[in-house]
Amino acid sequence: MKDLTRRKRLRHSLIVLFTLFIFSLPFLITNNYYLSVLVIIGIHTTVVVGLCLLMGYAGQISLGHAAFYGLGAYASGILTSTYGISPWLAILAGAVGTGLITYTMGIPIFRLKEHYLALATLGLGLIIHVIFVEEVELTGGPSGLSKGIPYLSIGKLVLNTDFRYYFLVWAIALAAIILANNVVHSRIGRALRSIHGSEFAAKSLGVDTDKFKLQVFALSAIYASVAGSLYAHYITFISPSPFGLMTSIQFVVMAVVGGLSSIWGPILGVTAVTLLTEALKSIIPQLIPQAGGEYEIVIFGLILVITMIFLPEGLTSGLLKLYEGWRYRKERADEIP
Amino acid sequence: MTLASELLQYILSGLTMGGIYALVALGFVIIHNVTGIINFAQGEFVMLGAMFMVTLVGLKVPTPLALIISIILVMIVVGLIEFGAIRSARKASPVTLVIITIGLSTAIRGIALLVWGTNPYRLEPFTKGGPINIGGATIIPQSLWIIGTTVVVLVLTYFLFEYTYFGKALRACMVNKFAARLMGISPQKMSLFAFVFSAALGALAGIVIAPITYVTYDMGLMLGLKGFVAAVLGGLSSTPGAVIGGLALGVIESLGAGLVSSGYKDGIAFIILLLVLFLKPGGVFGTSGSKRV
Amino acid sequence: MKFLEINDLTKSFGGVQAVNDVSFSVDKGEIVAVIGPNGAGKTTLFNLMTGIYQPTQGSVVFKDTDVTRLTAYQVAQLGIARTFQNLQIFNNMTVLENVMVGRHTKSKTGFLGAVFPLGPVQREEREIVEKSLDNLAMVGLADKALEAANSLPYGQQKMLEIARAVALEPELLLLDEPAAGLNSTETRELVEIIYGLRDRGVTILLVEHDMETVMEITDRLVVLDFGNKLAEGTPYEIQNNQEVIAAYLGEEGLGC
Numbered sequence: 001m002k003d004l005t006r007r008k009r010l011r012h013s014l015i016v017l018f019t020l021f022i023f024s025l026p027f028l029i030t031n032n033y034y035l036s037v038l039v040i041i042g043i044h045t046t047v048v049v050g051l052c053l054l055m056g057y058a059g060q061i062s063l064g065h066a067a068f069y070g071l072g073a074y075a076s077g078i079l080t081s082t083y084g085i086s087p088w089l090a091i092l093a094g095a096v097g098t099g100l101i102t103y104t105m106g107i108p109i110f111r112l113k114e115h116y117l118a119l120a121t122l123g124l125g126l127i128i129h130v131i132f133v134e135e136v137e138l139t140g141g142p143s144g145l146s147k148g149i150p151y152l153s154i155g156k157l158v159l160n161t162d163f164r165y166y167f168l169v170w171a172i173a174l175a176a177i178i179l180a181n182n183v184v185h186s187r188i189g190r191a192l193r194s195i196h197g198s199e200f201a202a203k204s205l206g207v208d209t210d211k212f213k214l215q216v217f218a219l220s221a222i223y224a225s226v227a228g229s230l231y232a233h234y235i236t237f238i239s240p241s242p243f244g245l246m247t248s249i250q251f252v253v254m255a256v257v258g259g260l261s262s263i264w265g266p267i268l269g270v271t272a273v274t275l276l277t278e279a280l281k282s283i284i285p286q287l288i289p290q291a292g293g294e295y296e297i298v299i300f301g302l303i304l305v306i307t308m309i310f311l312p313e314g315l316t317s318g319l320l321k322l323y324e325g326w327r328y329r330k331e332r333a334d335e336i337p
Numbered sequence: 338m339t340l341a342s343e344l345l346q347y348i349l350s351g352l353t354m355g356g357i358y359a360l361v362a363l364g365f366v367i368i369h370n371v372t373g374i375i376n377f378a379q380g381e382f383v384m385l386g387a388m389f390m391v392t393l394v395g396l397k398v399p400t401p402l403a404l405i406i407s408i409i410l411v412m413i414v415v416g417l418i419e420f421g422a423i424r425s426a427r428k429a430s431p432v433t434l435v436i437i438t439i440g441l442s443t444a445i446r447g448i449a450l451l452v453w454g455t456n457p458y459r460l461e462p463f464t465k466g467g468p469i470n471i472g473g474a475t476i477i478p479q480s481l482w483i484i485g486t487t488v489v490v491l492v493l494t495y496f497l498f499e500y501t502y503f504g505k506a507l508r509a510c511m512v513n514k515f516a517a518r519l520m521g522i523s524p525q526k527m528s529l530f531a532f533v534f535s536a537a538l539g540a541l542a543g544i545v546i547a548p549i550t551y552v553t554y555d556m557g558l559m560l561g562l563k564g565f566v567a568a569v570l571g572g573l574s575s576t577p578g579a580v581i582g583g584l585a586l587g588v589i590e591s592l593g594a595g596l597v598s599s600g601y602k603d604g605i606a607f608i609i610l611l612l613v614l615f616l617k618p619g620g621v622f623g624t625s626g627s628k629r630v
Numbered sequence: 631m632k633f634l635e636i637n638d639l640t641k642s643f644g645g646v647q648a649v650n651d652v653s654f655s656v657d658k659g660e661i662v663a664v665i666g667p668n669g670a671g672k673t674t675l676f677n678l679m680t681g682i683y684q685p686t687q688g689s690v691v692f693k694d695t696d697v698t699r700l701t702a703y704q705v706a707q708l709g710i711a712r713t714f715q716n717l718q719i720f721n722n723m724t725v726l727e728n729v730m731v732g733r734h735t736k737s738k739t740g741f742l743g744a745v746f747p748l749g750p751v752q753r754e755e756r757e758i759v760e761k762s763l764d765n766l767a768m769v770g771l772a773d774k775a776l777e778a779a780n781s782l783p784y785g786q787q788k789m790l791e792i793a794r795a796v797a798l799e800p801e802l803l804l805l806d807e808p809a810a811g812l813n814s815t816e817t818r819e820l821v822e823i824i825y826g827l828r829d830r831g832v833t834i835l836l837v838e839h840d841m842e843t844v845m846e847i848t849d850r851l852v853v854l855d856f857g858n859k860l861a862e863g864t865p866y867e868i869q870n871n872q873e874v875i876a877a878y879l880g881e882e883g884l885g886c
Contacts, residue, residue, distance in 0.1 A: 186744035197720030206706030301444025
């Protein structure tokens with residue numbers, strides 16, 4: 001019991017430390033470009049935390065998360081710009097709507113297994129994406145929403161700079177992490193992990209596995225939706241292109257690179273992948289002057305393949321293993337005088 | 338045009354695309370049956386086939402020779418990939434393997450982008466001549482080439498599986514991998530063979546479709562997915578199922594695009610997919626046997 | 631009313647009758663064993679009773695409730711717990727967490743409660759931990775609570791599975807070969823645990839090959855052979871039943 005409390009405390013103090021670190025960053029980094037990268041990392045982290053809940057804890061893959069991200073973005077964009085509804089209400093409406101859609105669609109989808117499930121989520125994502133492109137009157141079609149999306153504001157404070165927006169985005173990302181952490185360490189979280197451990201035994205202990213898979217699917221879609229809303233109010237313009245299959249794959253890559261079985265995985269994965277992509281964008285033109293942004297996509301695929309082959313459990317556990325190995329060698333060295 | 342001839346028109350163009358889907362689906366099924374992997378890079382084989390073909394024809398290589406060289410080149414590339422990436426991850430979980438093939442597909446597409454750029458290429462039809470009139474509907478000669486190729490390939494595949502050692506070994510692996518190994522069939526060799534064979538099917542699909550579409554670095558994405566849908570419609574483990582699934586998907590898609598809305602063409606394929614999965618989770622032609630515990 | 635009634639239960643797998651027209655009943659508080667040679671259909675019987683398989687024919691009635699068509703988790707919610715012949719430990723969790731999953735049906739935190747754990751949720755969580763530690767203490771694993779479940783040796787994993795099933799506070803506990811793979815000390819511990827559970831009012835139905843243990847602890851036995859019920863009776867009756875002896879000849883003696 002005592003050990004358990006200690007573990008919990010350690011977990012909590014890690015989160016507090018990390019929060020302090022995150023909120024002190026914008027005072028140290030004054031470069032707007034870096035700050036904007038960090039804002040995007042925060043938004044993507046929110047999506048990937050949800051995806052990790054689904055993949056790491058319920059053991060279900062989703063290749064449709066970019067579309068749920070898009071649902072949030074379009075809900076915010078359309079409701080605020082076309083109908084003049086308060087942005088905060090629009091975010092809420094997007095989240096509730098996405099939750100309802102994914103929950104209802106999830107009922108038949110989660111009767112499926114493995115490959116079929118992956119394909120069904122992919123199909124759902126593509127259908128939603130086609131709707132973004134085709135419903136021109138509502139969404140503006142391929143060229144995007146014609147009217148500008150307003151910035152978010154808190155009271156009189158308009159969040160129109162990277163510096164201001166950073167705090168909102170990361171407050172939500174951290175809330176997403178903390179809430180996900182709560183889920184993981186709850187009755188529901190254990191039920192979800194038990195599905196992963198042995199679905200057979202989980203059922204025989206009275207766990208209604210289908211119900212929980214469905215709920216966590218809807219929750220992770222809601223995460224994506226909120227992140228999408230934040231994206232829309234940050235960029236203030238949306239078109240269908242960021243919500244296609246490639247983005248869904250990108251989210252899976254981030255989740256997998258970070259590692260699925262720790263709440264720190266998403267941050268690490270998103271940061272590693274985003275920084276690498278950004279770094280390549282600036283380094284490669286210097287090495288090969290005639291190259292455009294094309295290298296990004298190659299590297300992206302290669303990272304995925306290499307991670308999966310050499311670090312199948314992701315960076316987090318890869319790093320942990322390195323650390324444990326180092327500590328083990330150090331202890332051995334300490335023992336032998 | 339009367340409704341009847343209009344319908345015939347849709348069915349004919351549907352069968353043309355359906356033939357392509359069937360070839361891609363067949364590749365999926367063969368790899369899945371032999372290795373258990375869902376190969377998301379299947380569509381890229383199609384793109385590579387088309388790209389090599391366009392390049393070779395551009396270099397004034399005669400069409401039949403270019404066709405053969407293109408197929409062989411894709412087989413070599415895929416063989417190397419199987420050897421390098423798939424083999425080292427043999428013990429990974431199914432989800433990991435899916436992610437690996439997604440990564441491979443992304444990487445191949447990226448490399449194609451570097452080599453061939455973003456501009457679309459065009460390939461001249463194999464034979465010249467105007468559209469042919471059939472019962473009020475028209476069909477271009479290249480469509481006949483596609484349908485013909487599909488039929489020939491299916492017949493060849495059938496004979497390969499029925500009458501050659503490799504085919505029999507592949508089938509043995511499909512039915513029971515463990516027993517196949519006991520019989521001295523190396524699953525590694527079979528995995529390589531399955532990939533290379535699927536590569537040839539994909540490349541051929543890409544080559545025959547090239548004249549009726551734009552050849553771009555990202556053409557494989559949708560073709561691959563549609564092929565996957567076709568394979569699933571057919572039950573994912575049945576080769577005749579894959580072919581029927583492909584043709585059915587092509588026709589339904591074409592009818593849907595013509596009668597409902599062409600913008601929703603890609604959506605239709607996936608709506609059908611979801612409906613089929615929901616109503617019959619094992620695929621239309623699949624057997625949904627219960628697992629023993 | 632009978633506590634548990636199995637009526638004409640039949641299951642065929644593509645023409646093979648794994649269980650054929652088996653009927654028997656169990657009273658509350660009994661310890662009953664199902665024995666039989668390999669392939670007699672014992673585990674299939676358990677799978678039919680717990681909703682893993684649907685029977686081709688027949689019914690399972692538990693405390694006047696027909697559970698035949700219920701799914702596995704619904705059966706568990708009625709108070710029937712089980713262990714598995716091939717261990718089904720949650721390898722991705724600690725020992726304690728494994729048992730905590732066992733208390734799933736005895737707790738009720740929902741999704742909202744999980745996301746926002748307020749006072750009542752935390753109280754329930756503490757209760758789950760305490761009760762689970764009690765269950766672990768019962769099988770002698772309390773000091774291993776925070777270790778990874780897959781780091782335990784085989785025997786202890788079997789005990790863990792029992793603790794996890796008991797955490798469900800079942801009225802009926804199905805044990806599928808609990809003694810298989812245990813050494814003699816561990817088997818003695820197992821027998822004590824089973825007696826302890828019986829004293830707490832848990833009815834126990836077990837499949838077991840270790841005849842010595844079976845004959846010692848059970849009140850009654852049901853003998854299956856090729857899916858058919860061959861005999862039913864007290865250990866003494868079974869040991870002297872000619873048919874049973876014949877069925878076991880060529881496999882193993884009755885070991886007493």
